Amino acid sequence: MNDNSELKLNNGSRIGVIGGGPAGSFFSHFLLRQARLMDMDLHVDIYESRDFLSAGPKGCNMCAGVISESLVQALSIEGINLPTSVVQRGIDSYVMHSETETVTIRTPSEEMRIATVHRGSGPKGIRETRWKSFDRHLLEIAIETGANLVSRRVKGISLSDGKPLICAKEGEAQVYDLLVGATGINSPSLSLFENLGIGYKRPSTRKTSITELPLGLDAVSEKFGSSMHVFLLDLEGLDFAAFIPKGEFVTMCLIGDGVSRETVDSFLDHPSVKHLLPNARSAAAEACHCSPNISLGDAANPFGDRVVMIGDSGVSRLNKDGVGSAYRTAKAAAKTAIFEGISSDDFRKHYWPICRKISRDNRLGSLIFTTVNMMKGAQFSVRGSLRMCQKEQLKQGGQRRMSMVFWDMFTGSAPYREVFMRTLHPFFFSRLAWEVAMGFRFAGDGGSMVRRELWK
Amino acid sequence: MEIGALGKSYCDGETIIGQGEAGDCMYVIQEGKAEVIRESEGKEVRLSTLGKGDVFGEMSLFMREARSATVRAIGDTRVLTIDKKTFMRRVNEDPSFAFRILQEMACRIRKLDSDLVDLITRP
């Protein structure tokens, strides 16, 4: 049993971070930065088994690679620059596709404030690596701040006399004052934490699909420019589908409750997709592909005395901005460890509120995604929403209520609570009801599959 | 502009913010340089030169007043806009987020102090 007065970090304290993805790197960077402010000298080891300098699965943390508008802004204030050697494309607009229509929504600021990146050094088979890995970039920032990288897989953890022990492959067990779990949600090592005796239980997950379509720089620029494409299609088991333009690749990302090989095929064969990218199926045939899990909720008890779980292995945002929530939880845990302490009570009082805030917001997010899914089943309502967007986009000035709802929802730029509150505005509701009624009339008029570019 | 460049580009001499304008956002220089200019009685005084990573326009986030100076690009400059809402949302969740702005303001006060001393002691 630990004495609470001992559960503080001091000069010379040792911290072991398992996982050098965004959460682990952000944590180490902020912990060391804040320790310096307090004139504290800490030793931080980051254990990371991936080599982010390698192309293909060996160096990749499997993600769509969209760095949200809010995170891009936050990082620039924190002094964490995202250079053009890392950012493959700046994004300033979203193109939304329904079964029959296409609408473009531009950034409210008309500025490139969303970044697309590759988490590793690019998909398998890539010949020339022109852009640097995003995860490597963050890891280097943590190393520059003073963290020590241990490029090994952790295979065992335990608590001995209340202190954490980390045992890495081909290494001796190391004793730490604080153990940080930043393993993400796709690591078998989560069971190590579940067996540690702190009551930790990993978040629930669902399968997703990512395919890196090798279209070439010119084709990506010509076809996609600085726009992401999102699809609101009525396909079984599919909640979210998007094409995300990078440098020479376009990432196809599908998320839903039942994403399988068949879902991918039916998406690629859908007329809306074929209309945008007639060669998508052939490009996907040989492309680098993976089916990672995505977090669906919260971990139970993501902390104990001298232990804290951050990023995806703790709590992360539903469907959006996972890297943004890794930043928020990592910084909150680092601040707690430096300024409050490292006991279970300290984490409960000072770290858990941030997790709870994300978690509560996710509940509203879930409600919003359910509503959108129901709307997808009745395409006239999607048509109505897109018509509303189109009119807002064509009008100079004025409120862009529907555009902002879609923008914040798909970009993850604002909390789901804000998106939800926008939809409660009486004007939003009456306008939407009118446009949906018009959409219904359209459908009645024939609703043929003629793709109409509502706004470009 | 490179395809991975974030923010908005300005060319040499272009005004990014103008003195006297209303504003509810701040900026971080991503690439290049900018000059801060105060216009008074038809004359322009250059107050400082900003470079990569520097923040400006933050005063209007805290005070509901017009921009106190003009900021112009020197050469090709790229600037990222930070919305008031995004900034305040983060500060509310994590007050230490404002630390860098405090540091920047402290540096400016120190520079002002030394400029003032120079002015007073100059023969």
Ligand SMILES: Cc1cc2nc3c(=O)[nH]c(=O)nc-3n(C[C@H](O)[C@H](O)[C@H](O)COP(=O)(O)OP(=O)(O)OC[C@H]3O[C@@H](n4cnc5c(N)ncnc54)[C@H](O)[C@@H]3O)c2cc1C
């Ligand atoms: C299909 C899909 C699309 C997504 N799209 C986006 C998006 O566009 N934008 C966004 O912000 N988020 C997105 N996310 C979510 C995002 O990927 C995660 O939220 C984010 O990666 C979490 O960061 P993390 O550091 O917690 O975990 P991870 O990124 O998973 O990093 C964990 C690290 O720990 C290492 N590790 C694990 N176990 C061990 C061990 N035993 N020893 C040593 N090292 C270990 C791993 O190698 C890995 O590097 C997406 C997720 C999915 C599945």
